[in-house]
Amino acid sequence: MLLSIFLLPLHATEKSKLVYIVSDIEIPFWNIMSRGVIKQANELGYTVEVYSAQNNNKKELEALAKSIQKGIEGIILSPVSSSSAATLIKLAKKQNIPVVVADIGSESSDYISYISSDNRKGAYDIGKILARQFKQRGYNKSSSIGIIAIPQNRENGKLRTDGFLEALSEEDIKTADLKQQRDFSCQETYNFTKELLEKYPNIKALWLQGSNRYKGALKAFEELNREDVMLVTFDAEPEFSLLIEEGIIVGAAMQQPYLIGKEAVKVLDDYFHGKRIVKNIELPVLAISKENVVKNHKVIQTNVLGIVE
Amino acid sequence: MQRKKHSLYYALFLTIFGSILFIVLVRSYYDYDHTKHEVATELEAELKNTGSSLQKSVAGYVDSYAVNEYEKLVKHAMEDDDIAAILISDYNMANILGKKEYISGYIKDNKWHIREYDVQNIEQTKLLENAFFRETQELITSDGSLVGTISIYISDRHLNEQVQRIIVQNIVTSIVLAFLLVALIFFTMNAIILKPLLRMIKTIEESDHEGVPSEYLEEANSKELDTLTKAMNKMIASIRKSRERLKEQERNLVFQAHHDPLTGLPNRLLFQDRLTQGLKKADREKKRLAVFFIDLDHFKEVNDSYGHETGDILLQNIAQRLQGVIRAHDTLARLGGDEFTIIMENLGDSVDISNLAQKILNSLSSPVVVNGTILYVSSSIGISLYPNDANSVQDLLKYADTAMYKAKDEGRNNFQFYNAQLTQLALDRVVLEVSLREALRKGEFVVYFQPQIDTELGEICGMEALVRWQHPEKGLIFPDAFIPLAESTGLIVELDRYVMKVAMEQVFNWREQGLNPGVLAMNLSVKQLEHHDFIETFKRLMYAIGVKPEWIELEITESQLMRKPEDAIKVLQELSDLGVSLSVDDFGTGYSSFAYLKKLPISKLKIDKEFIQDIPKDEEDIAITKAIIVLAKSLNLKVLAEGVETRDQKEFLLREGCRFVQGYYYSKPVNVEQMEKMIIEGVEE
Incomplete structure (x- = not known):
């Protein structure tokens, strides 16, 4: 009873402190998500501090330690890895601090909710878009698709591959090969694209499971004089709406990081208010092609790109 | 109080079973100790291996702050049944969290379930203290910096299980072996020792009324029992022989008790017995019986003059003569000194008696030569008759004696029949x-x-x-x-x-x-x-x-x-x-x-x-x-x-x-x- 009396005025009068620990704020996806977090927190009357781990375990842990010292009341975590997430969740739990995991996932399930994109559905949808293009262009059965994937030990990587391959399988389209990213550099994507196209001349399309190194792929197309190869991606860059309209990129499965950030804060708020919490929340991935890009322009601007007026 | 006596079977069983059990227990203890040592050595080696292999990976993870990774590794390592706990002291984490130390890891509870380690859990601390063995290694990264320690705890659970299995196996084997050996030794002992012993006991128990075995013991198979058998048989033979000797001695004693050693004639005791029997017989058959009391005349002088030796030879001689004179079924006895008595049974009339008396006088009157000396001996004979004079042994003898004195008084070398007056004479002597x-x-x-x-x-x-x-x-x-x-x-x-x-x-x-x-x-x-x-x-x-x-x-x-x-x-x-x-x-x-x-x-x-x-x-x-x-x-x-x-x-x-x-x-x-x-x-x- 005493505790309730003490807590109640705290929530009512003072702004509760939240922390958003993010793997790397420099990466647009996380940057967009952070804006969603901040936006929603402000709207609900929380103060929020954002700590970037700079894709470093140590910094991530230091951020947590700092947060604990500051006496924060809730954590939104987009971890360096699902493994590191487990450690942070464990440590937070010891201090009775609730954690909402926003994307990436966690090897621990001691979070109050995990909010992610429906990677499988998004990949499936983009696979279907590509298949339509295949048919429209009249590619025969000898034609195939190359994949440059994020590491397949990542849960989201696996889901993306599964959903995409399911769609292709339904359309009877073969996959030539799959390359996994290691250093996530532009050069790596360029090299992989080149290798795939040289090794498999029948490749008529390339699917990038990440969006940010698409330029490496385009450069390889150009050098090999294979501008005919269709490019589809998972995720999107601000310029994608235009590139899709121009047909340079055939389609993109677009996650909604801004929406995820907002949703994470909402779940925490619900938790503080004792509402029922859904443990795993999967937000839809937008499958955007030339046909629907214009129609979804506003949604893409806010939820995908975090551009808010 | 007499102590209760146990059968040899019982003693044998106890001895053999006890001995085997003792040997087996010593052996089991040795096995237990040896196995325990062996298993412990194995465990320690395994522990060191595990420690070394974990050390490198964990050090890398600690260095890269991948706490969850090394925890996963540790958890995986915990699946080894012998490992009771693995704890990582992470200096980096301690540093970040501003604590003295940061220890994480896993421990197995009493039900051998893997649990996350909690420093504040007393039960877990106790489990760690009771661990059989602990290996702590420093966590050193590839560039040589010390980032923490890894401690691996080994339980003796596996060791105990193994040792328990050995003990159980040993006990079962021991008991089976012990019983088999007991059975085998029993069988052998029974055949070689106990059965022959029982046969011996049976033979010894079948004894006559004096407790001497009736039969000799049978030969035994084993050397010792055969020796025993022979010794027993020797003893039985010796007992039988000494019993014969005793009987012979007894016969001699009886003879001596009833006979005069000098002449070999019945003595007073036997005479009285014979007379008693004779009287009964005479009473039954309505026959007469005569008692002769013979006293040598002047025998005292012979003894005095020529010595007892000569007197003894003379008495032997007289005895022989008397023996020659009497009928085969008459009893001749020497009562002592120069006194002889004769019981004459189945008498017809007094003529028979007088004839015998005269024959005796005649027989004794001829000289006797002893050691070259010619001795002249005569005798005085008193005769009493049954049933005429008396019907008791004492009276008949007394009256014959009295009659003998009468014969002496009559000048010796004659015989006299008893009559009542003679009794008066004897009475006079007493008076x-x-x-x-x-x-x-x-x-x-x-x-x-x-x-x-x-x-x-x-x-x-x-x-x-x-x-x-x-x-x-x-x-x-x-x-x-x-x-x-x-x-x-x-x-x-x-x-x-x-x-x-x-x-x-x-x-x-x-x-x-x-x-x-x-x-x-x-x-x-x-x-x-x-x-x-x-x-x-x-x-x-x-x-x-x-x-x-x-x-x-x-x-x-x-x-x-x-x-x-x-x-x-x-x-x-x-x-x-x-x-x-x-x-x-x-x-x-x-x-x-x-x-x-x-x-x-x-x-x-x-x-x-x-x-x-x-x-x-x-x-x-x-x-x-x-x-x-x-x-x-x-x-x-x-x-x-x-x-x-x-x-x-x-x-x-x-x-x-x-x-x-x-x-x-x-x-x-x-x-x-x-x-x-x-x-x-x-x-x-």
Whole structure:
């Protein structure tokens, strides 16, 4: 009873402190998500501090330690890895601090909710878009698709591959090969694209499971004089709406990081208010092609790109 | 309290089972210890390996702050069954979190479930403390920096399981083995030892009424049992033999108890038994039975003169003769001394009896030659009859004895049948004995003196003290009537001493009065001589009264003297040393050895009246008397003739050189007063 009396005025009068620990704020996806977090927190009357781990375990842990010292009341975590997430969740739990995991996932399930994109559905949808293009262009059965994937030990990587391959399988389209990213550099994507196209001349399309190194792929197309190869991606860059309209990129499965950030804060708020919490929340991935890009322009601007007026 | 005795089976079982169990337990303990050591070594090695392999990976993860990664690794490593806990002390994390230490890891609870380690969990701390072994290694990164430690705890759970399994296996094996061995050893022992033992026990238990096994033991298979069997059989044989010996001894003892060792004839005991049986039989068959009591005449003299050895041979000889005379079914027994008895059964009439009695007399009357000496023996036989005289063993024997005395009285060498009057005679003897004692007590005996005369001088030279019994009712009784009885009852010693005292006191009185009674001669019984204190008593008596030894002469009969001449010489020498004179009484009636005669310290021979009474008619007596006188002179001895009743006899004796005489010719034995008168007035022819 005493505790309730003490807590109640705290929530009512003072702004509760939240922390958003993010793997790397420099990466647009996380940057967009952070804006969603901040936006929603402000709207609900929380103060929020954002700590970037700079894709470093140590910094991530230091951020947590700092947060604990500051006496924060809730954590939104987009971890360096699902493994590191487990450690942070464990440590937070010891201090009775609730954690909402926003994307990436966690090897621990001691979070109050995990909010992610429906990677499988998004990949499936983009696979279907590509298949339509295949048919429209009249590619025969000898034609195939190359994949440059994020590491397949990542849960989201696996889901993306599964959903995409399911769609292709339904359309009877073969996959030539799959390359996994290691250093996530532009050069790596360029090299992989080149290798795939040289090794498999029948490749008529390339699917990038990440969006940010698409330029490496385009450069390889150009050098090999294979501008005919269709490019589809998972995720999107601000310029994608235009590139899709121009047909340079055939389609993109677009996650909604801004929406995820907002949703994470909402779940925490619900938790503080004792509402029922859904443990795993999967937000839809937008499958955007030339046909629907214009129609979804506003949604893409806010939820995908975090551009808010 | 007797301790309870257990069977050999029980002892065997305990011993064997105990021994095997002990061996097996020692072995099990050794196995346990060895295995424990081995398993522990294995575990430690494994632990070190695990530690080393984990160390590198974990160090890398710690270095890269991948806490969850190393935790996963640790959790995976925990699947090893032997590992109880793995704890990582992460310096980096401690640093970040601003704590002294940051320890994370996993531990297995009591149910062996993997749990996350919690520093504050007391139970977990206890589990760690109880861990069997701990290995802590430093976490060093590839660039050489120390980022923490890894501690691996090993449980002894696996070790205990393994050891427990070994113990159980060992116990089961041991028990099975122990039982198998026990069974095997039992079987063997049973066949080799116990069964033969039981057979032995059975044989030993089947014994006769004296507990001696009836059969010998069977041979056994094993050497030791065979030795035992042989020893037992030897023992059984020895027992049987000694039992035979005992029976033989018993038979001998029974024989000895019932027979006379000298002649081999039944003794008094067997005689009485046979007589008892004989009486029963005679009673049943209405037959008569006779008891003969045979006593050899003068046997005592043979013993006295020739020694017991000769007497014994004579008795054996007599026994043989009697055996030859009686019928096969008659019983001949020796009751003792020279007394023989015969039980004659199935009698027809008294003629049979008389015939046998006469045959016995005839048979014994022929001379017997013993060691070259010809001995003449006769016997006196008393006969009692059943049922005529008596019907008890005691009475028949007593009456036969009485009849025998009658035969003696009748001049010996004859047989007499018992009649009631003889019983009266025997009764008289008993009455007389009682009276003798009474008389001695009351002083009824009086001393008479018979003067001894030196015929050359016609003077009294001495006197012989003689005893008379002044019976209050029967008047004066002569010695012949009571001396033999006094001798046979031993009263003679007391009587002699009494007479000696009275006589010596009288002589002393006469001397005091100034009279000269001459030498006082007194009879000395051999019984007196045999009395150990005689010399001392006599000496004291003599000095007490005041008589001088040279006044005294002691007479001892020839026959008594020659009974034990060696012993007599010794005592007589002592008497002679006192100064007392010694003379041989009744000389010529016995069997004197001249050799002894020479040795004896005597100074006088007294010729028996038997030789004197028929002088001068009997030429033989004259010759003997002359010879004795010559003998005495040649041995330088004085000689005195007894029983001189006539002048012719006196003169003959004087002529032949015997000047000392005693007899009625001068005076019969007289009382003190008369003797005193004779001393004063002298004797008249």
